[in-house]
Amino acid sequence: MEPFDLHIIGCGSANPTGRHRPACQVLSTRGKNFMIDCGEGSQTRFARMGLSMKRVGHIFISHAHADHCLGLPGLVCTMSLLGRTAQLHIHGPQELEPFMQTALATFCPNLEFQVTFHTVDTRQHQLIFEDRSLEVWSLPLRHRVPCCGYLFREKPGQRHIRRDMIDMYEIPVSQINNIKAGMDWTLPDGTLVPNERLTTPPTPIRSYAYCSDTAPQPSLPAIIEGVDLLFHEATFDQDNEFRARQTFHSTTLEAAQVARDARVGRLCIGHYSSRMDDEQKMLREAQSIFPNTVLAAEGLTLNI
Amino acid sequence: MEPFDLHIIGCGSANPTGRHRPACQVLSTRGKNFMIDCGEGSQTRFARMGLSMKRVGHIFISHAHADHCLGLPGLVCTMSLLGRTAQLHIHGPQELEPFMQTALATFCPNLEFQVTFHTVDTRQHQLIFEDRSLEVWSLPLRHRVPCCGYLFREKPGQRHIRRDMIDMYEIPVSQINNIKAGMDWTLPDGTLVPNERLTTPPTPIRSYAYCSDTAPQPSLPAIIEGVDLLFHEATFDQDNEFRARQTFHSTTLEAAQVARDARVGRLCIGHYSSRMDDEQKMLREAQSIFPNTVLAAEGLTLNI
Numbered sequence: 001m002e003p004f005d006l007h008i009i010g011c012g013s014a015n016p017t018g019r020h021r022p023a024c025q026v027l028s029t030r031g032k033n034f035m036i037d038c039g040e041g042s043q044t045r046f047a048r049m050g051l052s053m054k055r056v057g058h059i060f061i062s063h064a065h066a067d068h069c070l071g072l073p074g075l076v077c078t079m080s081l082l083g084r085t086a087q088l089h090i091h092g093p094q095e096l097e098p099f100m101q102t103a104l105a106t107f108c109p110n111l112e113f114q115v116t117f118h119t120v121d122t123r124q125h126q127l128i129f130e131d132r133s134l135e136v137w138s139l140p141l142r143h144r145v146p147c148c149g150y151l152f153r154e155k156p157g158q159r160h161i162r163r164d165m166i167d168m169y170e171i172p173v174s175q176i177n178n179i180k181a182g183m184d185w186t187l188p189d190g191t192l193v194p195n196e197r198l199t200t201p202p203t204p205i206r207s208y209a210y211c212s213d214t215a216p217q218p219s220l221p222a223i224i225e226g227v228d229l230l231f232h233e234a235t236f237d238q239d240n241e242f243r244a245r246q247t248f249h250s251t252t253l254e255a256a257q258v259a260r261d262a263r264v265g266r267l268c269i270g271h272y273s274s275r276m277d278d279e280q281k282m283l284r285e286a287q288s289i290f291p292n293t294v295l296a297a298e299g300l301t302l303n304i
Numbered sequence: 305m306e307p308f309d310l311h312i313i314g315c316g317s318a319n320p321t322g323r324h325r326p327a328c329q330v331l332s333t334r335g336k337n338f339m340i341d342c343g344e345g346s347q348t349r350f351a352r353m354g355l356s357m358k359r360v361g362h363i364f365i366s367h368a369h370a371d372h373c374l375g376l377p378g379l380v381c382t383m384s385l386l387g388r389t390a391q392l393h394i395h396g397p398q399e400l401e402p403f404m405q406t407a408l409a410t411f412c413p414n415l416e417f418q419v420t421f422h423t424v425d426t427r428q429h430q431l432i433f434e435d436r437s438l439e440v441w442s443l444p445l446r447h448r449v450p451c452c453g454y455l456f457r458e459k460p461g462q463r464h465i466r467r468d469m470i471d472m473y474e475i476p477v478s479q480i481n482n483i484k485a486g487m488d489w490t491l492p493d494g495t496l497v498p499n500e501r502l503t504t505p506p507t508p509i510r511s512y513a514y515c516s517d518t519a520p521q522p523s524l525p526a527i528i529e530g531v532d533l534l535f536h537e538a539t540f541d542q543d544n545e546f547r548a549r550q551t552f553h554s555t556t557l558e559a560a561q562v563a564r565d566a567r568v569g570r571l572c573i574g575h576y577s578s579r580m581d582d583e584q585k586m587l588r589e590a591q592s593i594f595p596n597t598v599l600a601a602e603g604l605t606l607n608i
Binding site (some may be wrong): 041044047066077100105 | 375382399406
C-alpha cells in the first residue's frame, strides 16, 4: 500500500521556546510532500528529516499568523537556489498574498519557477485541490483572524480484479475496466455473475484532518467525521481554559471532544503554548475523553 | 572595563546546511545588544545564547538577501509577544523597507512599540548612529545588490583623574571635569602642573568591523584601519576563487589580505558556502597571510 504519512516538523505556538518549533507538517503520499503551514525555520528541520523539497508542489497555510507562515519566503528562496523549475502552489487566506508577493519581489526577483497563490475562503468547507488520488478540503475554524484547517482524503479507488475468476469465466481484456468499475458479467448461457464474485473491494481510503488554530467550532465534527487521523490544536491544558477563551484556542479536553464527536481513528494534539511544560498531563487529559491520543513532537512521523 | 563582546548567532551563507545558520551577530556593550543581520531562525539561537531581546534597540542589516534578513519579522513579532514598548530601530538599505512594512502590517498590525526604519546609503562611508559611547559607520561593500558593512567604534573617553594628585594639589571638585578634559593646573605660586601628572590616559577605545557580503573592495582597508576585530566573509576557500568572482564574494586569502592591509588586531572569517566542508583548511589558508585569524562558529563569543 502507498504510504500516507504525516511528518511533524514543528508543533509549538507563537511564543518561541527551546522545546518546540513553530507550526509545520508534511503529509507524504504517492511521492508527493504536501506541506501544511510553514513557520520560521521549517526548511531546516524539513531537510533534517530527510524529506525532499522537490516533492513539495503544494503548500497549505491555515492563517496569516507569524508562527504559521514566516518560513515561506526562505523555503522558496532555497528551492530557487536548488535549481527548481516546477511550479509551486501556495493555498491560503488572502491576507497572506501581499506579504508573499513583497517577500518574493525583494528576495527572489528572478525565480526560475512560478509561484502561484490560490486564495482560500476560510469560511467555506469546499474542495480546494484534487489530483488523481487525493482531495483537499478547507475546514472553517474560529480564530482571531480568518483561519481554516485542511482535510486530506484519498479518492476511492476501483475494485480489484480477481484474476482467477476472470480466467475461469474467460472475460476478455477489453472488459476489465468495466468490471473494475463494478459491472456484472453475463455468461453465454445467460447466467449473471455478480461483480462481487469477480472482484475484491477497493483499498480503503485514508484521510487526515489538520485543525489549527481554533476555538471550539461546533460545525467541525460533522465535516471531519471518521477521519483516520485528526491533528487538533490543544494550545492549553484544562487549567488554562480561560486563556484558551481569550486567545481563540482550544484545550486538551476540547480537542478530545472533537475527536470523540467526529469518531476519528486517532487524535494527535499539539500547538503547545510556551506556558505548558507538562505535556504528559495534557496527554492524560485528552485521553480521559479520547484514549487513542498521541502528543505531537518535532520529528514524529505518524503512518496513516 | 565594560564588555565589548561579539556573539556569533549564525555564520553560514544562503544555501542552508545542517552545519551553519544564516547570518546574525550581536555586539554587546554597556548593556546594549546591537544586532547585525538577522537570518531566518536567528531569534531562536539568540535566546539560546542567553541574550536579552529587551536590550536590542538597534538592528543593522547589510543587504536585502534572504539569508541576512528573513529573521526580522519573527523577531519583531516575538518582541511584541514579550510586551515590548521601547522603540526599535532598523538600519538597512532601502530595498528592505517595503518587505518589513508589509510583514509588520500582516503579522503585527497592532504593535505596542514603534519600529523605525532608517535607510542606509550603502555607497557612503558615513556615521549612521551614535550614542554617548559608541559610533556606528557604514562601510561600502561590493555585492550583487546594494550592501554595506558596519564599523562599531567606541568614542574616546575622558582621561582618568589621579585621586592622589587631586588631593595633594588641593584641586577643588568644581575643576575635576576640566582636568578630565585635559586642562593643566596652576598652583597658587604660579607653578604649572601639567595634566599628565593629574590624570592617566583614557581607556583605549575598541572597535569592530563587520564586512559581509563582498567581493574584494579596494577602499575597505583604509576605512577600517586598525580595528581590534574584523569579521570578514570568506565564503570560499582559495580553490573556489572562480565561484567567489561569480557570486561577488571573497576567499580566505582575500579576507586575510584585508586584515593585513588594514592592520587589524584579529580576524574572524565566516559566511561559509554550503560547498565548504573543511573549515580547518580555510583557517590555514587565511592564517598563511594573517596569523591572528579565527573561524566563526555558532555560539562563539569573542571578547574585544
